[in-house]
Amino acid sequence: AFKPRMVAVKDEENVKGLPSYQGELTVHTGIDGLVDVVTHPDVDLVISAIPGSAGFIPTLRAIEAGKSVALANKELLVMAGEIIMNAARKSGVDIIPLDSEHIAIHQCLAGQNLDDVQRLILTASGGPFLHSNRDHMEKMSPAEALDHPTWNMGQKITIDSATLMNKGFEVIEAHWLFGIPVSKIDVVIHPQSIIHSMVEMIDGNVLAQIGPPDMRIPIQYALTYPQRLDAPWPRFDITRAWDLTLLPPDHEKFPCLGLAYEAGRIGTTLPAVLSTADEMAVDAFLKGQIGFMQIPKVIADAMSCHAKNEPMLDRHSALSLNAVLAADSWARTYCRERFPAV
Known part of the structure; x- marks a missing residue:
């Protein structure tokens, strides 16, 4: 049975909604309570998945306390990448991205000299409107935008995928995670979501990480890094006749991507x-x-x-x-x- 030793809730009034075994818990409330949990001496790894700026302080305090962080909150690195990465370097902890694209880059860069990197190439499915024209997109409903062709995600990230803002965020994240200038990070549309990202080296070699569009794989990688554990799910059938499409993004149809590049450059x-x-x-x-x-x-x-x-x-x-x-x-x-x- 799932019986955590500690739990943090946003408001005091939510404590009464905890399961009947709450007497065995240490209950913390508010941001200060969350900081108490993530900095506890018995904590080895913190998964930062609180959306928006609300996750800033707890994540920063966890890093300062010497905890490695698996980062699922894109906003933290987009908004405060310099602060987060400087704190991680100072504390000597790992920041492991909890998404398929950055984990792909993380693996492709293993053992490589960053001076030998020509560019990073992030792949994007293209979202539900890849083949829609702009006039059609003007009339799109929330229900249509939430119908993602590949991934089953939350509403905010699904809409960000439809506008390609999600990929723009990932460009800024990659800049901070890997120390590569925004100008050397490209995006390509890859509807099959089999190639999760690539690294082009200065000698012309391109390293790619491939696998099924199954988030269990990158999540396990982040949770077990630097070790690897055997996984119970079916293996990727590499012998299938894969039709792998790679296309440049349409910046006119998806202006959010260009806005992210602009913000990242400035x-x-x-x-x-x-x-x-x-x-x-x-x-x-x-x-x-x-x-x-x-x-x-x-x-x-x-x-x-x-x-x-x-x-x-x-x-x-x-x-x-x-x-x-x-x-x-x-x-x-x-x-x-x-x-x-x-």
Whole structure:
């Protein structure tokens, strides 16, 4: 039976909803309680999967306490990659990505000299609108956008996959995880989701990690790294007649990808605005308040206003957590005021 020794809940009132064995638990509440759990001496690995900026403080405190982190929260590295990776280096802990693309890159780069890397190539399924024209996409409903052809995921990440913002986030993540400039990270459309990502070396060799589109495999890799454990699920049949398609992304049809590249190149607090504006816009779309193609407009307007009117940090100075959280708060306020439906 599943009987955890400790649990953290957001609010005190939620404690009464715990199972009947709660008397055997140590119950913590709020962010401080979550920090108590992730920094406990008996904890070896922390899985960071709280979406948005709410996961910042617990994840950072876990790293500072010397805990390795399996990172499922894309926003942390998008918004505060410099802070997270600097803390990890200082504490000497591993940050293991909990997604198929970055775990593919992680394995392809094993034993390689980063100076020998020509570029990273992240693959994207293309989402449900790969073969749709822009006019059709203007009229897409939330239900249609949530019908992903390959992966069964949560609503937010499924919409981000449909806009290709998810892949844009992964470009910024890869920059921080592997120390490769955004300009040397490319995206290709691969509808079959068999090639999970690739690394091109300066001598022309391309290393690829392949496997079935089954998240159990990368999750197990992250949980057991640096060891590997035998897995109970069926093995990948490499003898099948695979039809592997690789296409360039259509930036006009999927402008969110270009917005992510722009934020990643400029850096400072702009990626935080990108992430938060996307969160707000996707939520509004799911509620039927804005159309699908209005999502990139909300994000682009927020980024443009922030870049013009907000004091941008010196790109050569260290990014602070307070600056990231301030940009997050600014973007939420801007989106609510500029786009009442959001």
